[in-house]
Every structure is written in structure tokens, then in C-alpha cells.
Amino acid sequence: MSSGSIAIIIASVSALFTGANMLVSLATYRRGRPRVYMSMDWNPWAPPPWAPDARRGYFTVRVINKSQAAVKVSRLYAEFDRGRSRTHLRRSRCPMEIIKGGEERDIPPFGGVEWTAQLDTPRTFLPMNVKRTKLTAVLTNGTRVQSKWVLKVPRPLLGPWSEPAERSGQLSFDDLEEVG
Numbered sequence: 001m002s003s004g005s006i007a008i009i010i011a012s013v014s015a016l017f018t019g020a021n022m023l024v025s026l027a028t029y030r031r032g033r034p035r036v037y038m039s040m041d042w043n044p045w046a047p048p049p050w051a052p053d054a055r056r057g058y059f060t061v062r063v064i065n066k067s068q069a070a071v072k073v074s075r076l077y078a079e080f081d082r083g084r085s086r087t088h089l090r091r092s093r094c095p096m097e098i099i100k101g102g103e104e105r106d107i108p109p110f111g112g113v114e115w116t117a118q119l120d121t122p123r124t125f126l127p128m129n130v131k132r133t134k135l136t137a138v139l140t141n142g143t144r145v146q147s148k149w150v151l152k153v154p155r156p157l158l159g160p161w162s163e164p165a166e167r168s169g170q171l172s173f174d175d176l177e178e179v180g
Helices: 001-030 173-179
Strands: 038-045 057-066 071-084 090-100 112-119 132-137 144-146
Touching: 038 132, 038 144, 057 071, 057 090, 057 132, 071 112
Parallel strands: none
Antiparallel strands: 038 057, 057 112, 071 090, 071 132, 090 112, 132 144
């Protein structure tokens, strides 16, 4: 064998080991990167259970970290789908304010948090026009984590927060005694 052939064989083996090292480094990076999942429930008609005098409409947000790296959430916003017009989708984004559990923005490795959030905008929000919604959390490294689309729950016919129950003209037995 000539010295040129030996040099080519040594360079090929070296390139093979370098490629294997790159694959191991990539696997280690993918294993250690943040894997964050988010789910949510949306009740557009009722105020939060612990604050009956608060604004109506709240989100229960669960953020779960399934990685070895701790993550921190910097922003949270909602995206509302108002249906389709003739030419385009009508969507809007609104920033969210965490009203319960907001001090826990750091999510430990293999941990999770649960927040209650409301829209941060003081404008009047009409959930009648919304078909579905999803939340997006932005991590401090710029990664965006999105929940799945959630359909709007129908308006309750009865309940302490329902308009028809507050304005109903139904009489009770006490009202009948007063008339008679």
C-alpha cells in the first residue's frame, strides 16, 4: 500500500468518528432541550370561582415541563378564531393577565404549574362571535408553546352568572302568598 492510500484510510476513519460524535452531541442536545406542553380550559361566561365580583371569562392554564431544563414563561396570550369570511380567516390576539398563580413563572424540571388567567385588555369582549380559541406561551428563550384549539362552551341557561336567570320573570311561592 502506498502512503497516499494509508492517508485516505486514516482520514476516512477520522471522518467516520467525527460524524458519530456529531450524532451523539445532537442526541444529547435533543434530550436536554425544553419540552413544554400546555393545556387549557375556557369558561367565557362565568367569573373566577373565588372572585364572583370579577370580570366574566377566565382560562385555566396548565403548563407542564417534561425536560431536564428549567424554563420560564415570559408572555401569555390568547388567539381567538372568529370564523371565516369570504376571503380570509378572522383571528385576533389578546395579551393575557395571570390573576392566580402568576408568581410561579419558573417551571422546574419535570414539574408543572396551573394558572388562572383573564384577558389583559379592558375593552368589551364578546364571546358570542368567537368559535374557538388557543393559548400561546412564550418562553424566555423565544420558544412558543401552544395549546390545542378549544371550542367555546355554550352559554348556560341557568346559573348565578347567566343573564336569562337574572331577568327571568318566574314567580316563587312567596310571591304568590303576597298577591293572595
